[in-house]
Amino acid sequence: MTTSTSTLPRPRTARPDATSSVGLLLLRLVAGGLLLVHGVPKLSAPEQTLGAAAGLGVPVPDVAGWLLIAGEVGLGTLLVLGLLTRLAGLLVLVQMGLVWFLVHRPDGLLVEGQVNGENALLLGAAGLALAFTGAGRLSADAGRRRA
Numbered sequence: 001m002t003t004s005t006s007t008l009p010r011p012r013t014a015r016p017d018a019t020s021s022v023g024l025l026l027l028r029l030v031a032g033g034l035l036l037v038h039g040v041p042k043l044s045a046p047e048q049t050l051g052a053a054a055g056l057g058v059p060v061p062d063v064a065g066w067l068l069i070a071g072e073v074g075l076g077t078l079l080v081l082g083l084l085t086r087l088a089g090l091l092v093l094v095q096m097g098l099v100w101f102l103v104h105r106p107d108g109l110l111v112e113g114q115v116n117g118e119n120a121l122l123l124g125a126a127g128l129a130l131a132f133t134g135a136g137r138l139s140a141d142a143g144r145r146r147a
Helices: 018-044 046-055 061-081 085-107 118-133 140-146
Strands: none
Touching: 018 046, 018 061, 018 085, 018 118, 046 061, 061 085, 085 118
């Protein structure tokens, strides 16, 4: 007995609904915006970031410092636009994991009277979420799929 393909249920595609897309847009704008707020000022005074990398004992501190600046500005821009979002989210996770491990971990998570790495952890988690979900319908990625 043969089964007609027209009687089989069609598989559902994993396409976010409008509410999910608005939520993903807000997540992208906040995470990308925070990366840009941290990264853009470093472009005007990169020697401070390069010096901080050297002070941490990071191998090849000039390269590490410029990668940090490029990551914050470039990945922040990609997230805001919703372009290459899954890859950008994964790279944000890696970058913020390294920032937390190299800069903030030695002092511990909770240091009395100061913030110590919470931003890196939150941005890393946002990057991971976007790596899993993608950008949603309100993004350059969605426009590229339609084209």
